[in-house]
Every structure is written in C-alpha cells, then in structure tokens.
Amino acid sequence: MKPVFLLLASLAALQAQTAHNVFLEDLTWTEVRALIQNGTTTVLIPTGGIEQNGPHMVLGKHNYRVRYAAEQIARKLGKTLVAPVVPYAPQGNFNMKYPGTIDFPDEYWRKLLEHIARSLRQHGFMVLKIWSSCATAGPIPLGFER
Numbered sequence: 001m002k003p004v005f006l007l008l009a010s011l012a013a014l015q016a017q018t019a020h021n022v023f024l025e026d027l028t029w030t031e032v033r034a035l036i037q038n039g040t041t042t043v044l045i046p047t048g049g050i051e052q053n054g055p056h057m058v059l060g061k062h063n064y065r066v067r068y069a070a071e072q073i074a075r076k077l078g079k080t081l082v083a084p085v086v087p088y089a090p091q092g093n094f095n096m097k098y099p100g101t102i103d104f105p106d107e108y109w110r111k112l113l114e115h116i117a118r119s120l121r122q123h124g125f126m127v128l129k130i131w132s133s134c135a136t137a138g139p140i141p142l143g144f145e146r
Contacts, residue, residue: 022074025084032123035081042080042127043120045113046070049089049133052098059100063087066133081125083116089132 021027024043027035048063058064067085074080088104095101104112117128 022071022080022082023084024081027081032081035079036124040079040081041125042077042129043083043125044070044074044080045083045086045116045120045128045130047086047089047109047113047130047132049091050087050100050102051089051091051095052101060087062089062133066131069133070131083120086112086116 024032046066046069048060048066050059051062052059053061063085067082070082070085074082086109088102088109090106090109091101091103096103113130117130120128
C-alpha cells in the first residue's frame, strides 16, 4: 500500500509543478492552447547574450539573469508565459575582442524577434513584451509591445 501511495503522491506533486509552469518550452501545445483559452494571453520574450562580463563571470550571464527575472515577472503578473530566451544579441566591436563572445547583427536580431512575435501573435497571444538583459543590444523595436 505504501509504494502505491508514494507513487500517487509523486504524480500529484509533478502535476502541481506542471500547472504552475510559466515556461513555454516546457509545455505541450495542448497545454498552451488551454492556457490561451483561459486568458493567458501575455508572453515575455527575454533576450540575453553571450559576451564577456569580466574575467570572473561566465559568458552566458545575461541568459541566466533574464530567464530568472522573466520567470519572477510572469509569476507576479499572472496569466503570463515566458518564451525561450533568445541567447544572442548584437555585441558591437568592444565585446568582440574577447574570446567566446557571439555577435548577432542588429538587423538579423530584430528580424528574429519580429518572427518570434508574429508566431506567438498568430497563436493568440495579445500582449508581447520583449525584454533585453544585454545593454549592447540597443533599443527594443517598439512595434512589438502591443
């Protein structure tokens, strides 16, 4: 009797975790559809970057920070999901002198964000917020914050 109880308790705990998951990439398409139908129509699109942050810091710092912050914001807002972190950003010449930095040209970065936003809008998300953790990424295209 105890093994069955433990199994059921574990399944219930797992289901509870899934019910509160805000990360789009961790959900099935049917879960996303149900969330949209129940009023979850806001999605955060976090952008990070792979760049130097000093000799003591990992190159992907921005990706870790923006994912964590986006999760906290989504939970506080409620009825909000977090799209996968866009891990690359325009870096400019300054950071490119440091090994490991990955530059993504501004024009392509903006196009990538545009197509991510269009995909999400097509599926029913009405409020799209693009947020960059990387200062060198420049201003976020205003047309996506509708």
